[in-house]
Amino acid sequence: IKEFSHELYKNRYSTEGAATASLVDQWITELIVKEKSTSELKVMEAVRKSLEDQYIYFAPIGSILKRMEREIGFTEQSYLSVQQSLNAALMRQKNLQMTSASLKPINPPLFPVAPIPTKRKAIVLATYFGTLLLIIGLFVLIEIFDRTVRDKTRAERIIRTPVLGAFPVKKLIRHRRYNEECKRIAVNYLANSIVPYLNPKERPDIINFISTDDNTDKSDLITYLEKFWTERGLRIRTVTWHDGILNDNRNHILSSNLSDMLDYENEDIILVEHRSLRFSAIPVGLLREASLNLLTVRADKVWRDIDAIAFERLKEQCMSTPLMLYLTRTKSEVAENFLGLLPPNTWTRKMIYKLTQFGLTSK
Numbered sequence: 285i286k287e288f289s290h291e292l293y294k295n296r297y298s299t300e301g302a303a304t305a306s307l308v309d310q311w312i313t314e315l316i317v318k319e320k321s322t323s324e325l326k327v328m329e330a331v332r333k334s335l336e337d338q339y340i341y342f343a344p345i346g347s348i349l350k351r352m353e354r355e356i357g358f359t360e361q362s363y364l365s366v367q368q369s370l371n372a373a374l375m376r377q378k379n380l381q382m383t384s385a386s387l388k389p390i391n392p393p394l395f396p397v398a399p400i401p402t403k404r405k406a407i408v409l410a411t412y413f414g415t416l417l418l419i420i421g422l423f424v425l426i427e428i429f430d431r432t433v434r435d436k437t438r439a440e441r442i443i444r445t446p447v448l449g450a451f452p453v454k455k456l457i458r459h460r461r462y463n464e465e466c467k468r469i470a471v472n473y474l475a476n477s478i479v480p481y482l483n484p485k486e487r488p489d490i491i492n493f494i495s496t497d498d499n500t501d502k503s504d505l506i507t508y509l510e511k512f513w514t515e516r517g518l519r520i521r522t523v524t525w526h527d528g529i530l531n532d533n534r535n536h537i538l539s540s541n542l543s544d545m546l547d548y549e550n551e552d553i554i555l556v557e558h559r560s561l562r563f564s565a566i567p568v569g570l571l572r573e574a575s576l577n578l579l580t581v582r583a584d585k586v587w588r589d590i591d592a593i594a595f596e597r598l599k600e601q602c603m604s605t606p607l608m609l610y611l612t613r614t615k616s617e618v619a620e621n622f623l624g625l626l627p628p629n630t631w632t633r634k635m636i637y638k639l640t641q642f643g644l645t646s647k
Contacts, residue, residue, distance in 0.1 A: 431587045435618040439609055442587050443595065448578065448608040449474050451501065452619035452626065462627040466616075469623050471508040474610070478509075481576040481606055488521070488551040489575040490542060494598065495560045496591040500580040501612045506555045513553060521549070524557040525564070540569035561594040568601045577607045583614040 433439045436447045451470045454463050482489045493502040503524065510520045523529055523546065530536055535545055542554065556574075558566050571577055579595070581587075599607060611618070616626050617640070625637045638646060 449622045450611040450614040450619045453613040490554045492574045492577045493557045496594045519552045521551040521554045525559040541573045583611045
């Protein structure tokens with residue numbers, strides 16, 4: 285009982301002699317007061333913020349109302365001004381009607397029944413025909429001053445030498461399957477055109493292939509002719525400067541004929557490819573002993589002054605020996621002037637060919 289009483293006393297009173305129960309009651313009371321004050325502060329803060337939001341919302345209303353009043357006043361004044369001007373105009377109109385009632389027109393008013401005549405039509409016609417003549421004149425000037433060989437007529441006008449034939453350019457994409465047939469027709473025509481210049485009594489016949497510049501397809505023409513005549517039983521020999529025989533050495537420069545540089549072996553025709561006149565000269569004897577001197581010219585190249593000078597010198601050296609032109613890489617339309625209609629022989633191409641040849645009623 286003594287220990288229990290001592291423990292109860294210890295739990296009831298603190299070591300300082302104060303009662304523990306009264307401290308707990310006071311702490312609870314103060315805690316309640318604190319929470320109440322905190323809640324009141326939160327409510328007051330919410331009320332304050334609500335008042336601030338309302339103030340921010342309603343503060344500009346005064347300036348907005350003033351601006352609207354000014355706009356309404358300006359519109360009202362403008363309307364009144366227009367109304368006043370209209371009333372003044374009506375008063376002036378009525379005054380004029382009253383003061384000019386005694387005036388009478390002498391001549392009735394005349395209104396135009398047609399517009400005032402101008403030179404518009406003549407100007408349009410003059411502009412049209414002037415533009416047409418300008419375009420035609422431009423093309424005529426280009427045709428006159430352009431020195432591109434291009435076709436037979438221009439070649440004979442610029443170079444002043446007859447054209448023996450033309451070889452069409454190879455078609456790269458469209459109609460390229462007809463390249464072999466076009467080549468066969470062109471080679472056949474070239475071979476038949478050379479035959480009249482051959483002299484069977486003085487064999488072998490020498491045909492010189494000459495050019496004023498490189499890349500004129502001389503080698504290809506010689507290859508085609510050699511194959512064509514060989515298939516027909518002729519004995520053909522090809523001599524080209526690529527083999528070193530016709531190089532600018534002593535034997536070549538001082539030679540008077542081809543036999544000085546090589547031995548004949550009973551050939552019928554000797555095809556000789558010379559280097560371009562731009563880089564090498566041809567002995568006079570080789571030119572004059574030939575049956576035909578054939579100058580190959582690319583149709584898509586310009587005939588330059590250097591080409592004309594070399595050609596005039598060549599023409600003087602040939603003298604009476606035939607000297608002819610042969611155009612290479614021509615358009616199909618140009619080659620058809622020599623070879624006739626080239627494939628493909630479609631209805632459209634046939635009609636165009638008839639029109640170009642003025643065969644409108646031909647069958």
